[in-house]
Amino acid sequence: MYCKHFGLDSKPFTITPDPRFLFLSDRHREALAHLLYGVGEGGGFVQLTGEVGTGKTTLCRALLEQLPETVNVALILNPKLNGLELVATVCDELKIEYPRDTHSLKVLVDHLNHHLLQSHAAGRRTILIIDEAQNLSIEVLEQIRLLTNLETTQAKLLQIILIGQPELQTLLARTELRQLAQRITARYHLGELNRDETLAYVTHRLRVSGGHADLFTSGAIDEVRRLSAGIPRLINVLCDRALLGAYVEDKRRIDRSILRRAADEVLPEVHAGTGDGARSWPWMAGIAVLGLAAVWLFLGRGVLDVGLPNAQQNLVSTNAAPAVVAPVAEATANTGADAGTDLGPMPAPAAASRADAATLPPPDTLADDALPAAAVGLDERLTTAVDESADLRAWNGLFTLWNATLYLEDDLQPCAQAFKQGLSCLARSGNWTQLRSFDRPAVLEMIASDGRRVPVLLRGLQDDQAIIELGGEVSRVPLDEIDAHWHGQFTLLWRPPVGSETLRLGARGEDVRWLRDLLDRILPQARSAETLAALPGPNGVDVFDAALAERVRQFQSQHALEPDGVVGALTLIHLNSADPTSGGPRLSAN
Numbered sequence: 001m002y003c004k005h006f007g008l009d010s011k012p013f014t015i016t017p018d019p020r021f022l023f024l025s026d027r028h029r030e031a032l033a034h035l036l037y038g039v040g041e042g043g044g045f046v047q048l049t050g051e052v053g054t055g056k057t058t059l060c061r062a063l064l065e066q067l068p069e070t071v072n073v074a075l076i077l078n079p080k081l082n083g084l085e086l087v088a089t090v091c092d093e094l095k096i097e098y099p100r101d102t103h104s105l106k107v108l109v110d111h112l113n114h115h116l117l118q119s120h121a122a123g124r125r126t127i128l129i130i131d132e133a134q135n136l137s138i139e140v141l142e143q144i145r146l147l148t149n150l151e152t153t154q155a156k157l158l159q160i161i162l163i164g165q166p167e168l169q170t171l172l173a174r175t176e177l178r179q180l181a182q183r184i185t186a187r188y189h190l191g192e193l194n195r196d197e198t199l200a201y202v203t204h205r206l207r208v209s210g211g212h213a214d215l216f217t218s219g220a221i222d223e224v225r226r227l228s229a230g231i232p233r234l235i236n237v238l239c240d241r242a243l244l245g246a247y248v249e250d251k252r253r254i255d256r257s258i259l260r261r262a263a264d265e266v267l268p269e270v271h272a273g274t275g276d277g278a279r280s281w282p283w284m285a286g287i288a289v290l291g292l293a294a295v296w297l298f299l300g301r302g303v304l305d306v307g308l309p310n311a312q313q314n315l316v317s318t319n320a321a322p323a324v325v326a327p328v329a330e331a332t333a334n335t336g337a338d339a340g341t342d343l344g345p346m347p348a349p350a351a352a353s354r355a356d357a358a359t360l361p362p363p364d365t366l367a368d369d370a371l372p373a374a375a376v377g378l379d380e381r382l383t384t385a386v387d388e389s390a391d392l393r394a395w396n397g398l399f400t401l402w403n404a405t406l407y408l409e410d411d412l413q414p415c416a417q418a419f420k421q422g423l424s425c426l427a428r429s430g431n432w433t434q435l436r437s438f439d440r441p442a443v444l445e446m447i448a449s450d451g452r453r454v455p456v457l458l459r460g461l462q463d464d465q466a467i468i469e470l471g472g473e474v475s476r477v478p479l480d481e482i483d484a485h486w487h488g489q490f491t492l493l494w495r496p497p498v499g500s501e502t503l504r505l506g507a508r509g510e511d512v513r514w515l516r517d518l519l520d521r522i523l524p525q526a527r528s529a530e531t532l533a534a535l536p537g538p539n540g541v542d543v544f545d546a547a548l549a550e551r552v553r554q555f556q557s558q559h560a561l562e563p564d565g566v567v568g569a570l571t572l573i574h575l576n577s578a579d580p581t582s583g584g585p586r587l588s589a590n
Helices: 026-041 056-066 083-093 105-121 138-147 167-172 175-181 195-208 218-228 232-248 256-266 282-286 289-299 378-384 390-401 414-420 432-438 479-483 510-522 529-534 546-558 569-578
Strands: 045-050 071-076 125-130 159-164 184-190 424-429 442-447 453-462 465-470 473-478 486-494
Touching (some): 026 045, 026 056, 026 184, 026 414, 056 159, 083 105, 083 138, 105 125, 105 138, 125 138, 138 167, 159 167, 184 424, 195 218, 195 232, 378 465, 390 453, 390 486, 424 569, 432 453, 432 486, 465 479, 486 569
Parallel strands (some): 045 184, 071 125
Antiparallel strands (some): 424 486, 442 453, 465 473
C-alpha cells in the first residue's frame, strides 16, 4: 500500500523471516561467534538465551548456513515432548530407521548410538538444536544430558544447542540440573538493541527494500528504540505501522508524533503517551479487525515482558546516575525479589574492590606478601559470592586492570563496551596452559557447590597457584582447588595491535608491514642464502607473500595453533602476547 509512496521495492518491516533482511548487530555477531566456537569444540552443550523477538531464530539460521557440509543437524522446534518422544524425534530428524511400534527408550537410543558411530567413522559430526528449550521438563533435560554420554574414547558423538527465553537460565540453575549446567561449553544471552544498533537495523531494512536511510528522523529513531525496547520484532511492527500512517497523512518522513500514534495502535500496553484517542488515524477503523487481531495474537503478552533486562547478563542500570561506576544496589534495583538487598558499592577504577576490604596495592606492583589470606575456603567463598553483583565485580575488575571503564548506564554488553574502548574479547573453553600462553587476566566461569555459576577474576598465575579476586578479596589459591569448581570457561580482554581483518596470502597494507616487523623481532630468521632470496624486495614489505606465510606457520606451530599460515583472531592474540611492547596487564606479572 505504501511502497510506491516511499519508493520502496518491497515492505521493509515484515515480521516473517526473510534471508534478504538478515541483520547481525555487534551483539548478534558476538553471539554467533560464541555458538560457532562452541560447535567447533565438539561435545557438550551450547546455550543461547534472549527475550522474545530478539533474534534467536535469526541467529540459528545464520549458524546453520555457516556449518560445514560434514555436519548433520537435527532441529526440534516443539520441545513439549516426553523423553521417548524426544529421542524418537531426533531419530526422525536424522532419518534413522527404527521400529515404529516400539515403546522402548533403550531401542531408540541403541539405534541413535549406532547411527552416530557410523557418522563419526565417516568423518561426520552431529548437532541437535532445540528451540524454545525453556519449555523442556527436568526429566527430558536429564534424558538429553544422557544423550551426551554417547561417545567414543576420543570424542562425544552428539553436541546439543539449547535456544530459549531467559527462563532457560533459571531452569538450568536448578540444583538437580547441575550436571547438565557443568557441561555447557559456551553460553550467550542476546540482549536488546541499543539506540545506535536500532538505527543500523532500521537503515539496513530500508536499504534492502530500495528506500532512503533518512526516511525516519533522528527523533523518530529515538522513539523506535524507546517504544520497542530494542526488540527487533517490535521494531518491525512499529515501523511498518508508522509507514502506513505517514502514507495516509501524505508525509514523506516519519517523525516522533507519527511513531507515537503508531505505538498507540499496535503497542497499546507500552503507553506511548499520546493519551488522546481522538488523535488516532481515522483510517484505523477501516483496518480489518481480523488483521489487528492476528498481530495482537502474534505478539501475545510479550509486550508486558519487555521490562528491565537481567543485570547479570546485560550489566544495564536504567536508574544509575551518569557516574563511571554506580553502586550495585542501584544497578539491580528492579531486577527481582532481592532488589532491596544492600549489595555494597561497586569499586571505582583505582579503589579497593569493596568498601570494607583492605586497600590493595596497584595490580602491577602487588607483592607476594601483600596478598591478604582468604578467611574461608574457596568453596564457601563461591557460595557466598553468588549474587547479582558477581558479574559486575568481576568485569569491573577486569576493565580496571586495562585502565578501561565499565559504564553501568550503558546498555551494551561488556565485550561491546570493551570494543568501543579499543579492546577485544576472547571467550574460550581451555585450560591453564592456554591461559599461560595468552598471558592476560581473565574472568573464569566457576561453579559453586549448589550448581550456580560464579564469575571470578583471574589476576595472575604463578607456578601451581592463581591470584584471584572474588567477593572483593584478592588472594592466592592453589590451581587444583580451582579445578574442582572450574570447567575451563573463561573470557579475557586484549588490545588488537592492527585492524580486525584476517591477514592471509595476498593481503597488502600497513597491517602486513606490522606483522613482518613483529615476526622479525620475536622470530628471527637465519640469514641463509635461501632465506635471503625469499626476503621481500624494497616494495614488498607490505605484501603478504609465501615467505611470510611460512613464518606465520612456524609461529603457529610453536604456540600449538593450526599451522595454516593465516593470521586470524587466535594467531593475532598470540602474536600480541608474544610482543613485549604490546603493553597491558599480564598474568605472569603478578
